[in-house]
Amino acid sequence: MTNKTRNFVLVSAAILTIGLGTGLVASYMGLPVSLLSSAAGPDDLKYVPQNAAVVAYANVRDVMNSDFRQRFRQLEPQSADRDEFEQKTGLDIERDIDSVVAAFFPNGESIAEHPERSAVVLARGRFEAGRLEALALEHGGTAEDYKGKRLLSHLEQGGTGDGMAVGFVEPDLVALGSLAAVKLAIDAGADNRNVMSNNDLMRLVAEMDSSNAWAVGRFDAIAREASLPSDLQAQLPTVTWFSAAGHINGGVSGVLKAEARDEAAAQNLRDMLRGFLAMARLQTGSRPGIQQMVDSIQLSGDGKTVALSFAVPSEFFDALEALARQKQGER
Amino acid sequence: MKLPFWGAARRVFDLSLGEMLWSRRTIFMALVVGGPVLLALIVRGLDVFGMTALRVNGRAVGGIGVFGVMMWMLFLRFIVPVLAVFYGTALMADEVEDKTLTYLFTRPIPRGAVLVGKYLAYIACTILVVLPAVMLVYFLVVPFRDVAGTFPALVTDLSLLALGLVVYGALFAFVGAFFKRPLVIGLVFTFGWEPTVMVLPGYLKQFTIAYYLQALVPHAMPTDGLTSLLQGFFRETPSVQVSLFWLILYGASFLWLATRAVERREYVLEQ
Numbered sequence: 394m395t396n397k398t399r400n401f402v403l404v405s406a407a408i409l410t411i412g413l414g415t416g417l418v419a420s421y422m423g424l425p426v427s428l429l430s431s432a433a434g435p436d437d438l439k440y441v442p443q444n445a446a447v448v449a450y451a452n453v454r455d456v457m458n459s460d461f462r463q464r465f466r467q468l469e470p471q472s473a474d475r476d477e478f479e480q481k482t483g484l485d486i487e488r489d490i491d492s493v494v495a496a497f498f499p500n501g502e503s504i505a506e507h508p509e510r511s512a513v514v515l516a517r518g519r520f521e522a523g524r525l526e527a528l529a530l531e532h533g534g535t536a537e538d539y540k541g542k543r544l545l546s547h548l549e550q551g552g553t554g555d556g557m558a559v560g561f562v563e564p565d566l567v568a569l570g571s572l573a574a575v576k577l578a579i580d581a582g583a584d585n586r587n588v589m590s591n592n593d594l595m596r597l598v599a600e601m602d603s604s605n606a607w608a609v610g611r612f613d614a615i616a617r618e619a620s621l622p623s624d625l626q627a628q629l630p631t632v633t634w635f636s637a638a639g640h641i642n643g644g645v646s647g648v649l650k651a652e653a654r655d656e657a658a659a660q661n662l663r664d665m666l667r668g669f670l671a672m673a674r675l676q677t678g679s680r681p682g683i684q685q686m687v688d689s690i691q692l693s694g695d696g697k698t699v700a701l702s703f704a705v706p707s708e709f710f711d712a713l714e715a716l717a718r719q720k721q722g723e724r
Numbered sequence: 725m726k727l728p729f730w731g732a733a734r735r736v737f738d739l740s741l742g743e744m745l746w747s748r749r750t751i752f753m754a755l756v757v758g759g760p761v762l763l764a765l766i767v768r769g770l771d772v773f774g775m776t777a778l779r780v781n782g783r784a785v786g787g788i789g790v791f792g793v794m795m796w797m798l799f800l801r802f803i804v805p806v807l808a809v810f811y812g813t814a815l816m817a818d819e820v821e822d823k824t825l826t827y828l829f830t831r832p833i834p835r836g837a838v839l840v841g842k843y844l845a846y847i848a849c850t851i852l853v854v855l856p857a858v859m860l861v862y863f864l865v866v867p868f869r870d871v872a873g874t875f876p877a878l879v880t881d882l883s884l885l886a887l888g889l890v891v892y893g894a895l896f897a898f899v900g901a902f903f904k905r906p907l908v909i910g911l912v913f914t915f916g917w918e919p920t921v922m923v924l925p926g927y928l929k930q931f932t933i934a935y936y937l938q939a940l941v942p943h944a945m946p947t948d949g950l951t952s953l954l955q956g957f958f959r960e961t962p963s964v965q966v967s968l969f970w971l972i973l974y975g976a977s978f979l980w981l982a983t984r985a986v987e988r989r990e991y992v993l994e995q
Contacts, residue, residue, distance in 0.1 A: 395742050397746065398741060398742040398745055398746070401745055401852070404856075405852040405853070405855075405856045408856035408859055408860070409855055412856075412859035412860075412862070412863065413859075413879075415863075415871070416871055416878060416879075417875070419868075419872045419875065420871070420872045420875040592873060596870065596873040599870055
């Protein structure tokens with residue numbers, strides 16, 4: 394073997410070894426994601442506890458600015474309650490909130506009975522912290538510092554729970570939920586033990602890049618925590634992970650994905666959905682507007698994955714809008 | 725005194741590896757393999773500027789999706805068979821064409837060892853070029869955050885490429901040793917027979933290598949285009965065990981047939 398050949402073999406082997414070594418280390422030892430690229434999803438995920446079973450995100454600004462929202466805004470009645478809320482808090486939800494992240498995490502209690510204890514909502518936007526604190530104190534709330542973050546909480550009189558709380562985790566980010574949940578969110582950000590190190594969940598989050606509203610999570614964890622009757626739980630298909638992604642602009646498009654426990658379960662789920670779709674097409678044959686929407690639903694998937702995608706075009710909402718105006722005119 | 729079979733094959737391997745790596749055919753291989761690397765660089769460039777390289781039904785396809793499409797459509801369906809055709813059919817044909825076969829056959833080594841040594845050199849040469857290229861494509865296209873989740877699929881892809889090169893190589897080594905116009909036959913098999921029977925119903929697809937390789941691909945098959953649609957319609961995927969069994973059987977059988985053909989055939993060098 395000549396030197397030239399030997400060098401070529403060494404360089405090729407080195408590329409392979411470095412690539413495989415990096416992959417192995419990342420796969421089994423979990424290299425920090427921030428080492429070579431930014432983490433998937435919004436930055437606010439760093440305040441989501443590591444054991445989160447479901448994470449949802451909405452780009453409120455995108456949705457509020459969308460043609461879809463503008464179209465329905467014109468049809469909304471004026472709400473005095475909304476104006477009062479804005480006057481008291483200085484917060485216009487449409488204008489001041491940019492994005493919202495919500496997370497559910499199992500804590501041994503039923504989500505159905507005490508959803509506030511198993512959830513935290515992170516809202517990014519513009520908040521008047523001083524005004525909100527004064528309002529909380531005025532209504533019997535308390536203010537304290539927790540790990541350097543301002544925390545407002547309100548305990549219900551005679552209540553058994555730990556009350557609701559608002560934590561100012563960043564100047565433009567607040568965490569809402571029960572006192573324990575907000576403290577967990579602050580801990581997740583401070584200790585860097587957050588959902589970003591949950592590879593299974595982040596794998597699904599990484600697929601959501603182009604959507605302005607999405608949710609991902611463990612289906613079995615939700616079914617267990619939701620305290621469903623055991624008969625019903627047994628009937629649920631063996632779905633482990635799910636994700637739902639939507640894009641709202643003029644119309645609405647989205648993809649619902651589920652990962653079954655095995656290929657046979659996925660095939661059963663696909664068969665069941667295929668049956669439902671066929672029935673829906675049969676039922677909506679005489680209603681062209683709805684038929685168009687049903688026709689846009691596509692079932693796909695391979696192996697353990699089942700995916701259902703849909704696209705509701707803006708023309709569909711044109712028809713709905715015309716119908717609403719017609720009914721308003723009749724009154 | 726004749727050298728033992730594997731000792732002789734090793735000598736031929738040492739001699740052939742350098743020859744293959746620095747032949748004109750390697751320029752062709754570099755161009756074929758460099759294409760996907762260039763494409764991956766473009767995909768990465770678009771990603772850096774916030775653009776999307778591939779969209780299906782108006783939705784952006786993630787890095788691993790793009791990698792899956794490149795693996796199946798570029799590497800497994802094109803690059804692997806093409807390299808196998810050009811290198812495999814030339815293992816003996818080049819020696820005949822250059823009239824250097826006499827020098828090998830007059831050595832005290834079994835004739836079959838010449839083919840086996842050259843075949844092993846072909847595998848080493850192509851694997852040393854194709855697999856590092858796939859590795860580069862992977863790290864360019866797939867975001868680092870997805871490496872942990874997709875690494876097992878990459879290992880499967882690399883093994884599949886190696887298996888594809890081994891099996892296709894054995895087939896075309898036999899074609900090159902047995903037939904008179906091996907390149908034409910190889911190209912007809914790769915671009916005529918395989919794509920045609922893969923979209924037809926029936927058992928004929930079992931006489932292809934792509935049918936079994938396809939069953940082992942860890943990525944979802946792209947489903948756009950008429951050919952893919954037909955393939956999906958008539959798709960009968962064999963199990964992993966069945967696919968591996970037939971691929972190994974095909975590879976071993978064709979290599980044995982190629983060795984026998986070289987040992988028995990009377991090569992006539994044109995003067």
